Amino acid sequence: MIADSASLAGPPPPMRVQPDQSACQEWIYPLNRPKRDYQFNIVRKCLFDNTLVALPTGLGKTFVAGCVMLNYYRWFPSGKILFLAPTKPLVSQQVSASHEQCGIPGSAAAELTGSLRPEARKPYWQSKRVFYMTPQAFVRDLHNGNADPLDIILIVVDEAHRATGDYAYCTAIRYMMVKNPHFRVLALTATPGSNAEAVQSIVDNMHISHIEIRDENALDLRDYVHRKHMVQHVVPLTPELVNIFDQIIKLMQKIYSPIGQFLPGADMATMGDYRPTAVSHQLTSANRWATPALLNLGVLARARTYLVTESFEMCHQRLMELMAADAAKQSARSGKKKLAADPLFQSLIMSISELKHANGFIVHPKMDKLKTLLLQHFSSVLEGQTASKVMVFASYRPVVEQIVEHLNEQKPLIRAHRFIGQAASKEGVKGLTQKEQLQVIESFKKNEFNTLVCTSIGEEGLDIGEVDLIVCYDSHKAPIKMLQRVGRTGRKQDGHIIVLVAEGKEEENFAKAKAAYADVQKAIVDGDQLVLYNDIEHLIPDTIRPEVCEKVMPIEPYVPLSGALKKRNGGLPRSMPAGGIEGFVTAKTLVNGSVASKPKSTSKRVKSTLDMNAVTDSGDDESDMDLDAALAARVHSPVLKRINSDHESEEPPKKKRKPKKKSDESSDPVRPKPRPNFQEF
Template sequence: MLLRRYAYLIRKPSPFNAVFLVPQVVLQADALEMHTDLNVGKYWGDMEVDFWDDAKWKQEIDKYEVLVMTPQILLNGLRHGFFKINMIKVLIIDECHHARGKHPYASIMTEFYHRQLEAGVSDLPRIFGMTASPINTKGVNSADSYWQKIHELETIMNSKVYTCVSESVLAQFVPFSTPKFKFYQDMEIPYVLYAHLVQELNVFKVKHECSLDNLDLEASAAESTRRKISKIHSALIHCLDELGVWLALKAAEYLSCYESEFLMWGKLDVFGEKIVRSYSVDAFHAIGACIPSDPDWTIVNDVKASVDAGFLTTKVLCLIESLSEYRVLRDIRCIIFVERIITAVVLQSLFSELLPKYGNWKTKYIAGNNSGLQNQTRKKQNEIVEEFRKGMVNIIVATSILEEGLDVQACNLIIRFDPSPTVCSFIQSRGRARMQNSDYLLMVKSGDFSTHSRLKNYLTSGDVMRKESLCHASDPCSPLSNDLCDEEFYHVASTGAFMTLSSSVGLIYFYCSRLPADGYFKPTPRCIIDKQMGVCTLHLPKSSPIRTVCVKGNFKSLKQKACFEACKQLHQIGALTDNLVPDIVVEENDAEEIGKESYNDDQPIFFPPELVNQDSQESMTKYYCYLMELKQNFGYEFPVQNIILLVRSQLEMEAKSVGIELEVDRGTLTVNLKYIGLIRLTSDQVILCRRFQIALFRVLMDHKAEKLTELLSDLTSGNNSEINYLLLPSNYMGQNPVIDWLSISSILFSYEKVWKNHVNCNAGMIQTKSGLVCTCMIKNSLVSTPHNGRTYIIDGLLNNINANSLLTLSDGGVMTYKEYYEQRHGIHLCFSRVSFLAGRHIFPVQNHIQSFNLLLFILQNPVTHL
């Protein structure tokens, strides 16, 4: 109705628009298109609107009359100067009770609306906010405190609250669910079982936290891992207390399998992730040991017996019994609200086993991503809601994410498994039951008079808020307090782009996210705060034109000040455009418009200075040595050997060591890189190392002896190298890693020298095509077979097999090896009594860049690979 009233102001070609801010874009936009004849544009995060430029937004603004979007999109658009507040004639804000603190609703009003209002600008949008409860905080328990919160909302929205006299008036148009209290007796799980498991979990927690000390991680990375362990530990203890041993087992199982990203200064912290997961696995085995091992036992066999044993709690039993009371309903649609994500996850596991006996009810869960304990996408959540709407899903276990924006007319039951923390949460969750004669069950522990009283106050809060709003209906809105709109800001006059201390943090993270990255590195800023000195140093990735920014000031705002100063400097040098957008985003948009090819990972565009020849004329060359400790996480008869990396400049490593995990054919290989000291090499040693490195790479890449022979015969090989780093084999002298000079010197192999050095050796000689070789040198050597040009690694001699030994053919025939080689390959074996060599193929080198690109292509073009 409101949009119809103002439609004449926004009809195209009018330069004005109406903007509708909502949490669920598609739902509200569809309603607008159904009930108005206005052109409606829809915008949400998955459309990648963060990367749209001024020209793209101008097209949308000129095309559509009503723009439906999430509040963050409008806030970003205003901050970048893509939108102007005075181009909006009507601003509709759904769930406007969020307009407080640093929420996008509040930022839109304080940064743009109120600044213009104080400047005397009159051409501002009409504000229409909608909410079921204007109060969204805890601790409100009197009429005066209710009015204070309502007045704060009116002030920031520059609007007055309008409401009905009573709930009965609304009930004529909107169904209200019937509140019912469900009380359950609190019975703890057996103490011996509980104490045993808590002690086990505590031991595991200490064990894995102590293991961090052996990894030599940076303090911030170790602390981050400790916090994750503590979070998982807390979740498991909570499950034991509130849900029972069986659901705690399900929680440990989920957490031990959950894939997440542990980031440490832009790099994947593999060791931290493994320790966290290892804790979850240990917890899973410890809890699982307390569950009956009988394969025929299930949690649903006897629920009450499971409660007595401590596998389930009486609270969970109350929930099961409450649901069973509604099994007569043919088409139940129920939402169970819980406080924690892990509770939602494990209750779905329980109901998936239990509820089919009540009529094939299907259960799914929906939870937010803020805690980092799950990675459910918005698309997946929308799919579940749509299944719920169609009746394909009967029960959703949800956190507060579903308290707002969900409109399923068939929803007939709401259960508050955990009590609402605020009056707004109470009213919003109650409102999800849209069907006539629906119920709103409130689970309360018997004897918990405080919670019972609080929920009863929530039931009457609607009447109190209506009364207070009507009593103050004639009071004017108060001006916004100075502390809400006096935040330091940076303004670009040419575009209207606007940045505050608060918004600069998000902007600097967005800028870094657009810097060059790949599947193994994510550029992020890093902030170091010295509390004693009151100094904050912001470190930006190497690919940023500004590397560090240092500021002093109030401890509470130090990080914001550093990001604010960094953004100003980036804008001043052109790394941020006049719209305060990374210039990289602009270049990408231009490339799309002119059809430019996307970046190719295979192009060797940049070499780090640490790896490039510095053209030193010194007789002794200084190298920084880094040990690459290799640990194979799979069984194989041939062990890996550590490698030493030599570079001319010291690497900028924040931690004393850096760990990564590489995928190989048989499993994973853990690599730990750490600095071990300086070394000085003569020019001859450098050339020797280069020749070894070149020869090694040539063999691995080609597997052909001809090219290796050409390389070794070129005496200038290794004299000239633009890329001046060395990857060399390592062994140990005592406890200290050293360069394996014996292996490196093998590149100087000479038949003449070998013969002279082994004249008196008792091992005996073996004849090769190129000359005699002592058999003691055969093991771990490279041997080429001329008839096929292949190169093999030799593991030793086959003492019982020679040219006269019998070979069984595939057709069952038998002949000697000598006969076989002469008939098959035309080779005459002259030394028929000499033992054969035990050889194996050289490992094939995997090109993971190409395989990654192939996988990416298949994922992007699934139809062509069915």
């Protein structure tokens, strides 16, 4: 806990950080890069409001943040400024952008993440004024007293669409609002949310009073946005796969028949994968008899989805897992195996086995379509003799591996490489280490291979240069996913996007994603569905109206700590006197003078202790889903388990929390200051 509830009771303290009234007479807009009117207008608003800035990828959100940081650095000489980003590589990327473009003195900044132990971060809080951190590291420094909330005057939040639920962004802002409400918030995102409710959640958690949003069609962006040409290809199943699909549906209908009351109106061909599982958790004790059937139905629905949208091999693997699990569970009464003994299930497995025996590896029609499209693309590029780069997005690692293998059959025209996260798969297959990820990015930039096949790691915060073509192997009905993928192209020239969708539900999901994005943009622009805060404090005197001063700022680059220095600062042996004994030693061992006779045991114990410290420290940060090839070379994170056994995920599993009781909201449109949940602190 950061503090007990008693220490948080009562009114907040007065504002400690006072403005320099002379410096406040003007605000500086750096001209170190060509002026863009939309950036100028957004910066002017962000200086005096808690602002949510939603700009398409590649249009300079970081420059906007740097301008605001520069002015608060000047206005409040004793105030501290934070730039929070969700991963360590993204933190490093923002350090470079802010100091190279806006003129914030590099000597005043520090990059504080889990790479530095908390005790090593403390001196920097006392000597520096600008901090680039992960939100987990910031919350920990609030907890241990390294950071004094009364000294903080500005918090910039990158990838603000993550600010929902109990994410560290929300914890940090809630705590700050209690201990020191006299600070400014700037929240940055390319995709604010999938619906108006999600955007409202960000507004509430970040205490937002103003929103600056632009889409690709905004009038003031037209001179800076390149066109993106999107083509959708509907890919039907082959007759052999249609036969497998029909058998799965027939088996699902048989299982569904006696439990239909729990899934009224469900269509076995389109029912969501998680719906049966969710219903099984809501059953009363009298209806628990339906749980096995519901769980089997959920697994079959997932296998059906894999068959239609992803990969025949993934479908087969899921059915084999279901059969193995069913074989291990026998009926308590009769001792019979349930699903495995069903003739329809046996017929399904037999059909799959015969198909594999006759054809070997079964290529999904989407993969064939993908290969055909890329052959056409690179053939046309070859005629023009210009290099081209392609990114292919898929949701599952096994699909990524299969796509890479299938495309590399066309070497040297198509040279594909996988790009996945660090976490190990459920089968124990290791992901790519961060060093390997950076090597992949560098090789891609150097055109050593021309096709990067990615999981979700490639969707957000990735700087890999210009990409000519994006291919979405599968689609999502969530607009954030779709927009993050599409945002990888069209930055320096017109971009092209190909979306492969299966007939039926996936085709509908893609249409929903596009419609949802348009609805969210309209809801934010209209403002009729959002309630903003209107209690935002004016941090400089009301009598002062700063005038703009446009000028080129001198650049003082930021010099990061070396990797070796970071490692030494947290190491136990560095602070030990000569001849000191490492690890736990019993009194008997000391009396007998036999410490040196057991170096192996002592060494092992010390290594275990240090490893635990490293894990605890790195726990400040989420795993690294985003990479910057030039700036992240010294960062290494532990391997984290995946939340979902199939989807690519790089975030550590979150602790389960008891559901909170929702209080009735007032009809008063004035948004009150949020009351923190003191139990969290």
